[in-house]
Each structure stands twice: as C-alpha cells, then as structure tokens.
Amino acid sequence: MSLIVQKYGGTSVGSIERINAVAQRVQGWRERGHRVVVVVSAMSGETDRLIGLARAIQEQPKPRELDVLLSTGEQVTIALLSMALEGIGCPARSYTGGQVRILTDSAHNKARIRDIDGARITADLDAGRVVVVAGFQGVDEHGNITTLGRGGSDTSAVAIAAALKADECQIYTDVDGVYTTDPRIEPKARRLDRITFEEMLEMASLGSKVLQIRSVEFAGKYKVPLRVLTSFGEGEGTLITFEEDAVEEAKIAGIAFNRDEAKLTVLGVPDQPGVAHKILGPISDANIEVDMIIQNVAADSATTDFTFTVNRNDYPRALEILKETAKGLSARQVSGDDAIAKISLVGVGMRSHAGIASKMFGTLAKEGINIRMISTSEIKISVVVDAKYLELGVRALHDAFGLGEPS
C-alpha cells in the first residue's frame, strides 16, 4: 500500500462531467489499495472570471484582497470533488490551504510555502478517507489567506507529497507527458519516458508549461518522485527522475521556449563594481522576477551594457523602474523590447559533448534567424530571437538534433 498525491489542473476539473471522471480515477487508485491525497486547481476559466470581477472594480486590486477572492476558485473545486467522491461511495473530506494548514510567507499573490502540517491529512487517511486539498493557496502566520501565484497548485501538490513522504506525486494535466518540444509547434515531437530533474527544471522554466518550475525545485529538494500524466486517458506519462544513468542516452532531451518575456537594456553604464546590484536591486525590491542576465563590455571599454529579461506582464513596471535607476547611474540609454522569444536546447548529455552550440547557431543561421542574445549553462543553451521566428526556430532545431526519432 503506497501513499500517492495526485494533482488535477483546471482543465481536468473544468466541468461537472470532468470532476466526476476525476472522482472515478481517484476511486480506482483507492480500490487498488493506495492511500490518496488529491490536490486540485480552480475549474478552468474560474480564476480569469474572478480576476475580471476584481479588475472591474480596481485596475490594481489590493494583493491581500485579490488572494481572498482568488482562493475561492479552488475552494469550489474541493467541495465539488469531495461530493462526487462521496456520491460514488468513496469517503472524502476537503480542506482549504488554511485548514491543512499550508503555512506560507506573506507575499500575497506570489507566496512561498514555509511549512505544512500533515497531521489532519494523516488522520483522515488513517480513517480510510480520500483527502482533497485546495492547491495554489495557503495562509500566513497571521491567518491571512495567501496564494502562490499561477500554477502554484503543482507546488502545493509536491509540498504536500514531501510533507507526507508520499511514494509518488502525480501531476495530471491535459498532456500525456513531457515532450521533446511543444507538439502544437512541432508535430514530430516525441514523449519522453523519463527525464532528469535538472532537465525538467530547464524545460519547465523555459516555457514548456507542463509543470510549474517551483514544484520541480521542491520535488528535487525533497526527492519526491514526480510523474506527469494525462487525466484524459491512460498511459504511464513521464517520470522525473534523479538517476542520470537511467536516462535516455540522447544528448538533447528537448527544446523549450518562452514567448512571455521582454528584454530590457541599459547602455553605457560606468563599468564599476556593484553596478549589477544597483540595476537589479530595485527590480527585485518590486518583486519582479528576472530570468536571463547578460553583461557585456561596451565598445568604449570604460562603460558596460547590461541586459536582462522579465515576464512580459512586468515589462512596463520594470522599464519605469529601470529608467529611474539609470538616471542615478548616468547611463547613456535605456531600451527595451517585448517582441522577443527565447528558444533553449536542454539536455544533460550536452555536458560532455562539444559542438552542440555551434550546430545550434548554424541551424538558426541557415534559416536566416538573427540571434539577439545568448546564454548558456551546463545543460542548456538559450538564444533570444525576434518573436516571429519562434516556430521556425523550434522546428529547425528539433529536426537538426533528430529529436523526433525513437531513441
């Protein structure tokens, strides 16, 4: 008998019919002798509906109140799923994040989980019940409702799995696993049976959107076996593993991309110690997350050019902050562009193989795609290109590295 934590996203619980189908699936696991904790998101469309209500009142709603509002989305789902389970004879009990309790910090709209009290869940499991927990939400030390930000339900599931020392955390979604790239862009994309945590981290953060990055980090930190699989059919999905040896021998696991970023550049900043901190400090203080950071010595060599990328939603605010900062640094110019896309090759095999970067750049050049930024790590190479080249670039690279062929 094993303990399984399952997470069902908004599409998987998007209607009464689908909630009933999830109940059947959960009941199946229970009948096969497993103890099951289910973490759910808001029904698809519900979060957007709630945000619409908030925006109709105030363009920038108070973050604390936005959390009070948004957390109702998952609360509706836990109640309905528990009813559906009870309806088919499966004892169930629902809990909000505050009830569990999932303790977070007080950063409303993007809170981080600090601690989970598993006692209440364990007591229900011992009593033979399925426990249904609202994802995406928690409560701070003062009892204020918090949310983890979009996609936070994955993180909730992994954190609960870690707290309960679950045997597996299963993330049910509308795709049947992790692919070499997005099949909507490259039909020849292939499902991977396994992928390493490191590769998955890069795939997730770069926009594969199968899993929320923080959930993968959490899983890695607490060694929670994580599996991505579909709630709309059968199949083993993709297991995210710690054992590198077991991973397929391909040099490249896949191609990730992201079109939700914007880049900002400060030109001609005096090249002095601490300048990077002076530029990024105010951005970080505004709770804006930065992805790529590139610094180059400028032509005159007494100054430097500094470029970074942020989520496109944060672009206007980041640009405003940066212009203010640039004044104090007597920078020559501030510029930005939100019509960009990032394409990344990801793979642990890349470590020991030379020539991958040049093959990547050559492939893009052959298609006439100009590279605007480059950034590399041990297991990935990322390039920023004009947004319009995204699909062309992904398909060309997928083909060049033979990712569509069975390994």
Added chain:
Amino acid sequence: MSLIVQKYGGTSVGSIERINAVAQRVQGWRERGHRVVVVVSAMSGETDRLIGLARAIQEQPKPRELDVLLSTGEQVTIALLSMALEGIGCPARSYTGGQVRILTDSAHNKARIRDIDGARITADLDAGRVVVVAGFQGVDEHGNITTLGRGGSDTSAVAIAAALKADECQIYTDVDGVYTTDPRIEPKARRLDRITFEEMLEMASLGSKVLQIRSVEFAGKYKVPLRVLTSFGEGEGTLITFEEDAVEEAKIAGIAFNRDEAKLTVLGVPDQPGVAHKILGPISDANIEVDMIIQNVAADSATTDFTFTVNRNDYPRALEILKETAKGLSARQVSGDDAIAKISLVGVGMRSHAGIASKMFGTLAKEGINIRMISTSEIKISVVVDAKYLELGVRALHDAFGLGEPS
C-alpha cells in the same frame, strides 16, 4: 463617534456597480466620523449558482462539503467590497467567518453562532480601517467551515454588533423599512417608523422576509438596536425598539404571511402522556424545524389528533419520518398538505383588546375563505388557509383593520 455594524444583502451587492455604491455609502458613514463594520452576503444569484453545481453532482450533497462550497459566495463579496473601498481611499480589510473568528456549533447548513472573537476587528477599527466580514458563515471548534443557513447574514451582523457592543446594527436591503404587510400583495401597505422587537419577531418568522428571525432574537437578547433600511436610496427605515411606549398606538402592527410551509397530521394517536414528544422527537433529531403545533382531542376521546407545520422543503422527509413514527404509535392515519398558507395578525396592542380574533375570522368568512388551523399567542393570531386564498385574505384583513391609513 459611534460604532455601526452594517449588513448588505445579496441584491445590494448584486453587481460591480452596486458594490461600488455600497463602498460610497460606507465611506460616507466613515467620513461622518463613525467606526464601521460591514457584513455582506453573496452576490445575488451566486448561492443558487453554487447549489446548482452541487446538485449537478449529487442530489443530497454532503452537508460539510456544501458549506465549504457555499461559503465561497460571501468570500468573493468581501474581497470585492474591500477592493472597492480601497479604490476610493478608504482603508479596508476583509475577513471570512473563520478568520474573525465566528465560532459556531457543527450543525452544517444550519449552524448556530456560539461565540465571536472581536479582537481582530477592533484592532483594525483602531487602525482606522473599515472591516468587511463575510456573513452567513463561521467555523466550528474543529476548524470546519459552517454556514448558518439562508438569511444567516443578518444573524452574523447582529451577533457581531452584540460582540462589539455596537451602537446600531443597520440591515440594508431592497425595501425601505418594515411595512404593515408585503406591498407586492397590498399596494396600500404602509412603512412603520418603529416596531417592537416582539412584533418584529412575529413579522419575521411569519414570512415578512425583511429580516431573518434569528437575527431579531439575537438583537433582542443582547439589546442591539436594529434598523432596517434600503441600500437603494435615502430614508430612516424602521427602527426595531425595546420601548413599547414609543410605539405607534395601533392595535395591529401588520399582517405577516408564509407560503413556504406544509402541514402534517397524525390522526387517532392514543391520548397518553409523552405522545407529543414521541411524534416530534424524530423530526427534531432530523434537524427539521417545526413551526405551528396543534393538538386536539379526537371525537372518540380516547385518541388525539396532532398537527404541525414544517418548511415546505422539509415536507417529504418529515412525512417519511412521521409515517415511520406513526407505526410505533399505532396511529390511525397520517396525512399532509403542502398547498397551504399562513396569515397572521401581529401587534402588541392586541394584548389588551378583545374582539380582534372574531373580527379577523369574520373578515375571512365574508370572503368565503375557510380556516383550516388557528393558533394564537399574546401578540398574534395565525390562521392556516388554502394557499390560493393568501392574497385575498391579506388584502381583506389589511383593509378591515385600517392599516393603510396614517396612524
């Protein structure tokens, strides 16, 4: 500077525009120097929408889970109203029933308030904030979400006013006060400036639907001055008062009615001590509330006939329970009728005036309305008639007792 608790019902917060209007009204009270706590219901239609979702999954949803579901309705409103207040420069903070905390018993769907911790609210008021509390909901000692049942938001408001020793509890609704009867049935109905708590109790419980009965009981018990007024205009509304002397001199305050009841009768029960308890015990155990109770000695004088009324929603279940009970009592017959209406004359003046009952029965007889049951108390006379005579009976009585004329 006084402390005011205001309650806005579902219609008053039924749209973004109306929530903004409520915010303006609250801000007005605050600007005039008052400390304000606002209790709100779910936006009109929301509770029905949620019940519809639950029913689509299960005909009889688990009460605990229904509460988890329904409590999201008010939670949405508190967040939106707080945003609206902040948007017009009025510092505000929202709290769910569980956060306040409003402690109730564990009778899901019809919980009763046991205690309210006012510390958190008082701290916010001291900090100059308006406090927005979700009505209708609470939390039991185990941390489970509970709801007070339909109309429970009024009770929440009065209970909070009592806990905070507020100077006045204002119930904003879609009518501008308490009327001599429902103006939709009798256009000549007149607004009362004042009404006693006892009269209001009878008016509320008998279906005037302006205030939920438990809220009036609460107000009476803790001597909370209660005022009913409209959220769609100006006006002083109706003050519910303890001082009988100040009340208008009319014998009759108004005519209440109720078409949501059904009656159940057991015929030919052996007339022995404890029979009433044996009949009503199982009904009460099923958490079904009983309104009128009438027992008459039957013709054979060795047995008795026993009749009571329940809410029409509880009728099928009550009938089922009663049939079961009747077997054990060797009763002759069980019957029921849910096409009935109750009409009641209410007024403290009635105590000292003979002839009111006979005038009432005479008025109904003149219209050819057959009386099926009669029940009286110190300040009211109720009759049960066929449902089809409701409007005719109310108008005839309103006219006969001259209620439309200025006092």
